[in-house]
Amino acid sequence: MIAIGGVKVTDPDQLISVIMQGGLGYHFFGVSAKKILIREK
Numbered sequence: 001m002i003a004i005g006g007v008k009v010t011d012p013d014q015l016i017s018v019i020m021q022g023g024l025g026y027h028f029f030g031v032s033a034k035k036i037l038i039r040e041k
Contacts, residue, residue, distance in 0.1 A: 003039035010034060 009015055011032035018028045029035060 001039060003037055005035065005037045008034045008036050 009032065014032035015028050018032065
């Protein structure tokens with residue numbers, strides 16, 4: 001199986017704020033960013 005993943009930012013200002021405060025992925029996924037996975041069937 002071949003797959004590629006990434007992140008789609010939905011609220012850039014919120015994301016930058018969380019990162020500047022030292023937040024981790026679980027602080028912004030679902031709030032200001034979404035995980036994306038594209039895989040071959």
